Amino acid sequence: MTALLSACTGSPDTPQRRAPRNTGASITQTPQGRACLSSLGATQANFTPLPDQYYGAGCSTLGTVRLGWLKGDEGRLDVTNLGPLACPVAASLQGWARFGVDRAARQILGSPLVRIETMGSYSCRNVAGTSRLSAHATANAVDVAAFRLADGRRISILDDWNSPSPQTRAFLRTVRDSACKRFGTVLTPDYNAAHHNHLHLEPGGLRPLCR
Ligand SMILES: [Zn+2]
Numbered sequence: 087m088t089a090l091l092s093a094c095t096g097s098p099d100t101p102q103r104r105a106p107r108n109t110g111a112s113i114t115q116t117p118q119g120r121a122c123l124s125s126l127g128a129t130q131a132n133f134t135p136l137p138d139q140y141y142g143a144g145c146s147t148l149g150t151v152r153l154g155w156l157k158g159d160e161g162r163l164d165v166t167n168l169g170p171l172a173c174p175v176a177a178s179l180q181g182w183a184r185f186g187v188d189r190a191a192r193q194i195l196g197s198p199l200v201r202i203e204t205m206g207s208y209s210c211r212n213v214a215g216t217s218r219l220s221a222h223a224t225a226n227a228v229d230v231a232a233f234r235l236a237d238g239r240r241i242s243i244l245d246d247w248n249s250p251s252p253q254t255r256a257f258l259r260t261v262r263d264s265a266c267k268r269f270g271t272v273l274t275p276d277y278n279a280a281h282h283n284h285l286h287l288e289p290g291g292l293r294p295l296c297r
Pocket of ligand 1: 222227228229285286287
């Protein structure tokens with residue numbers, strides 16, 4: 087199970103990149119897709135629906151959106167370095183950013199969130215050391231590296247997960263716990279060394295994993 091879930095590690099066994107094949111289909115053409123776009127739109131997040139594409143080797147971006155920004159209680163929350171993201175994952179990310187991260191930043195650190203820095207979403211790769219595709223290969227996962235606050239502070243997973251500041255540690259444990267309520271799989275630096283610099287957020291899974 088450990089090997090199966092170390093979903094963001096390294097580059098071994100990377101499927102070959104190929105030119106994308108656009109099927110002409112898009113998220114707007116299925117009832118589930120339209121329902122997701124509608125609920126994401128209701129959050130006032132900024133996003134663009136993307137065409138469905140196949141990249142070969144089992145890699146694809148189906149039912150995805152490109153997020154421009156997320157919506158906080160009092161304004162927009164920037165999100166950096168994101169590629170295509172499956173719409174339900176984008177909706178979970180929006181809810182977590184506003185109700186999990188932004189509010190925790192205000193309550194625990196005394197400053198609102200202004201930006202979430204990511205290490206990406208879609209990436210055509212296997213789980214390291216296995217022949218199983220990562221959730222990133224279908225744009226069903228996002229790796230979160232850091233949080234920028236309105237007062238200028240930057241709280242990163244790499245530098246601050248074991249911060250000497252109790253408040254900073256409490257903030258990061260709180261955003262982890264809120265992520266675990268919205269994503270089936272949340273992997274942190276406590277899981278393994280491959281996650282020393284980010285939180286891996288992925289919906290579903292056979293059983294919840296929050297570590
Ligand atoms: Zn990941």
